[in-house]
Every structure is written in structure tokens, then in C-alpha cells.
Amino acid sequence: MSTTVATIDDVRQAERVIREHISPAPLIRSYALEKELGLPADRRVWLKDYGWTPVGSFKLLGALNWMANNLERIGDRPVAAHSSGNFASGISFAGMRYGKRVIIVMPETAPKRKFELTRSFGAEIRTYDIARDHETGERDRLTRQIAEEENGVQASPYDDNHVIAGNGVGGLEIVQELKRQERTVSQFVCQVSGGGLMAGHALAIADGFPEAKIIGVEPEHADDFRRSLASGERTRIDLPKSICDGLLSYDVGEHNWPILKQHVPQSVTVPDQQTKQAMKWLYEHHGVRTEPSGAIATAAVLTGEVKPDGNGDIVIVLSGRNVDEEQFQTWIGEAH
Template sequence: MTLVPDLAHLQRAYTETRRVTQLTPLLRSPALAAETGAAAVFVKPESLQWTGSFKIRGAYWRLCCLSPEEAKRGVVAYSSGNFAQGLAAAGQRLGIPVTIVMPIDAPEAKRAATQGYGAKVISTDHGTRAREEVAAERACAIAEDEGLVLLHPFDDPEIVAGQAGVGLEALDQLEALGAKPDLLFCSVGGGGLIGGVSLAFHYRSPQTQLIAVEPERFDGMGQSLRAGERVTVPLEEKSICDGLMARRPGEAPFAAVTQTNLSGLTVSDAQVRSAMRFAADRLKLVLEPSGAATTAALLSGKLDVAGKTVVLIATGGNIALSDFMGFIADA
């Protein structure tokens, strides 16, 4: 049976990770409220986290859970970029060797940043196959050949527990403001973040409606929630949301979210581009496509938020300036 962390477990992880992570702000956005009719909209920009995304939280906690012998050997994982950076930075902080397998088409800015944190990066060419499958196979082979600890970027109860810090932190900030959230939007790839955040809100704010935001054609979580079991979506065209292209949720995150008040919603690439422009113009935030997906979902009007208090998790801002300008030019 898959472990679902309880509140005490989440708090232990957060107590440890908050020592090394940024306390990212909770920004109130009158512009988003006016645009959507919401009573209040709060944005938690994990793009301002010191590795540019929330991933450092789960990565650091997972490394803290290694035995001394495992930490000495080092770890290997596969990632298209943000988990790679988070794990590399956490490994650098803790003195643990990190090897990352990255798809050959991962953003160059994320590859360079990962190497900058001292990780060894190995590229894989996936051809017509799903890129995460090819990268995972290579990581497994490296773990066996070199005796490294294999870490999964999202399908791990400890990753879920570590990522929950985003939700716990947001809840503390909302409580300090006297605000009670009606809805929370969180983008979803494999589900590590939504798994942790949904548990944090389930335990501390169960009345909040949670929305899993995914790119069109990559809505594995949404389909799985409707089916009541994990569903693998067909291998389709790419999305500009590079970090949200997992084809099905992980077992550990899905076990977590099935206990919570979560439903799915999809956004198009065009909506994400428009949201990136809106975030830059009106929120003064530079977001990568995956990080802007929740803003896109709110602005899409697919959910009636009139008179409600809404929280958006803006998950990351790791994007090259040239790529950013290209995306918003098309908006």
C-alpha cells in the first residue's frame, strides 16, 4: 500500500526544508481579481525560489532521508529541468553527488543551470518514444551500473511530503492575512506538487476546492481523477509547458490526491502564452510556461470565481529571455 504522508509528516519535512528555501511571498493581485470577478486573488510565485521553482523543496527533503552510506554513493534521477536544478542544488548544499539524465530537447537554460550546481548531466535522445520513458530507462541503468540511489522526480512519498511545504507556507500566509481560500489552482506534471499541496489543504483547509491544471492533451491527472485509477494519455504533440508533459500521474501523488477535494482543468498553449504576457505586464513576474498555467486557467473563465478568494501557485520561472520573448510575442 502506497504511503500517504499525514500532517505530522508534512510538518517534519517543512521544518527541515524551510531552513534552506526562500519564504516566497503571497502576492495579492487586484488586476487578476478585476479581470475575473474574484473577491481576491493571491499568487504564490515559486518562480522566486532560489532555484527558480518549487522543486528544491521536495529534492532537499528526499536527500535528507538518505542513509549516510547512500548519501556517500550519490544519486541519479531523470528530469527535463526543474527537478534537475532542485536536486543538483540540494546535493551541492548537502555534499551529495548528483547525476541527472535529461532529454536532449530539454531547455538549454535548465541544462546549464543544472550543471552550474555541480551535477553531472547525461542527455538522452528519445526519438518517437515518450521522453520520460527513455530518460527513466537510462537512469535505472546508471543506478545499477554505478551503485547510485535512483530517485524519481515525483513518484515518491517523500517528494510529495517535501513539496507540501508550498501549501503549508501559503496557508500560514493566508491565515496571517485573515483570508480563507475558496479555490486553489496548481499545475500538474507527474503530480508531486499537487500531491503535497492537496494534502496540506486537505488537513488544514478541507473546504478549499483544489484545481489540477494541465496542458491540453497531457491531462493524465484529470483523466485519472475521473476514471478513479491512473490513466496514461496517448503520446501526442508537444506542449510549450515543458515541465507538465508527463503522460500519467505517479502512484504516490495519485494516492495522495484521491483523499482530497481535487478536480482537473486543461489549458491551451495559446492561453498559456497570454497568461505569461499578463503576468509580466500586470504582476511583474517572469514565468515559464508551466509556471503560468494556473494564471491561464483562471483567466480562461472555465470556472466561475465571482466573489471567491482564489490562490494560484506559479510554479517556476526558469526560462531563457529569448524564449520568453518569443512566447509572449505570439500571445
């Protein structure tokens, strides 16, 4: 079965939708990282901080574009989706904006912050046991059940062209801002889970800065994309493990894979301990409190897993900030 693939034109079209609701997420220059990496004066490091959005992560972009493009199909039916938490609040916010009922299936162990945010936009939540999901398939079963019994419309958190295109608007923002400053980009470093964030951004970065090397980052024990690159086909991990709760998809999506395969030649892995160190580093140097999934791309650069090659600027994605305070303090306390 051939799958239609999102394009840069889809991303440009999505930009009109996104701008109706939110302003661009900030692109912050990191003088501290430039110093840490020993870069020459003509090279810069930029952090694209999606923690700024009203839902605290990038997931809002794809969710808004999905909702806007499915309004007719949804009508007065509920929207059903599963999520580790960030797409949950993203699709809930989109539901609030467009007046649609949203029902979310979330792991019972998701951070309290993600539950609170999702409920604050009016969504209903049902929970499942993520530790046994690889055996029970409860997450997908519950989501399907909502769709069947309540005549719901299912939304994928990443495996959907409207979601990919919406997320790619963040990549367009990066390209537009850096071109305005007459900068060039030699490396773009971004998290990969199901691939919705990276696929969208890869379309925009490859179009705007074709010379840039696009590098994926995954947790050490959740590296299904790296394995997929090595084998040349989508590879599933039955039990991905990491403190990066937003990066535990079993495999990259069908719609994401062709884009990733074309534009992302490399993916590196980072142990959780180094992600904790990056969380602490970002907090101490920038006052930014990130969730582990948000900090992992920075960790790849800080540890030298991604070396500052080339002559242009380096762009690093901070994908989200939704972490419980107590857990955050524990993790940065363990960073040494």
C-alpha cells in the same frame, strides 16, 4: 501492492528540513487579477511564486526533503534522477548542500536555462531524445543504468513520499500566511503533472482550509490526471504534447494518486495558446517572466475555465520561471 501515503504530519516534519535551507516563497496579492475577475472588495487573489527560489521553481522543496531523508542510504554513492529540468536543478542544489554527487538524465531539448542552472550546482548531465522516448524508454533505461553501473541511488522527481511532503511545505506557507491575515480560501488552483506539487499542496490546503475547492490544471494534450479522475484509476498518456515542458509526465505517480483522488475532485485543461496569453498577461501586469508550466494555472483562471466561485480568496500557483529569454519573447509575441 499497497503504497504508503504521505500525510500532513510528513509535511510538517519536512518544514524543519526546508527552513534550514530556504525562506518561504512569496505569496503576492494580485490586484490586477482581482480587477480582471471583477471580484468584490472582500475577496482577494494570491499568487504563490516559486520562481523566487534559488533554482527558479518549486522542485527544490521536494528535492531537499528527499535528500535529507536519504543521506544514510546514499552515503558516498551518487544520486541518479531523470528530470525535464526543474527537479534536475532542485536535486543538484540539494546535492550541493549535503555534499552528494548527482547525475541527471535530461531531454536534449530542455531549455538552456535549465541546463545552466543544473550544472551551476555541480551536477553531471546525460541527455536523451524525448520525442522518441515513448518508443525507446531511453529516459528510464539511462537512469537505471546509472543506478546499476555506478551503484547510484535513484530519486523520483514526483513519485516519492519525501518529495510530496517537501513540496507540501509550500502549501503550509500559504495556509500560515493567510490564517495570519485572517483570510479564508474558496479555491486553490495548481498545476498537475506527475502530481508531486499538487499532492503536497493538497495535503496542506485541505488541512488548513477544508472548505477550499482544490482544482488541478493540465495542458490540453497532456491531461492524464483528468482522464484518471474520469476512469477512477491511473491513466497513462504515451505521447503528451505541450509547450509546458514541465507538465509532460506520462501519468501521475503511484504515491501521488491516492492523495489526488481524495483531495482534488476536478482538473481542467488549457490549450497552449491560452498559456502563452497568461505568460504575456503576467509579464505585463506583474513584471513576472514565467515558464509555460508556471503560467498555466493563471491561464485557467483568466480564461474562465476556473470560475471564481465561493466567497473566499483564490490562490494560484506560479510553479517556475525557468524559460530561455528568446523562447519567452517568441511565445508572448504569439499571444493575441
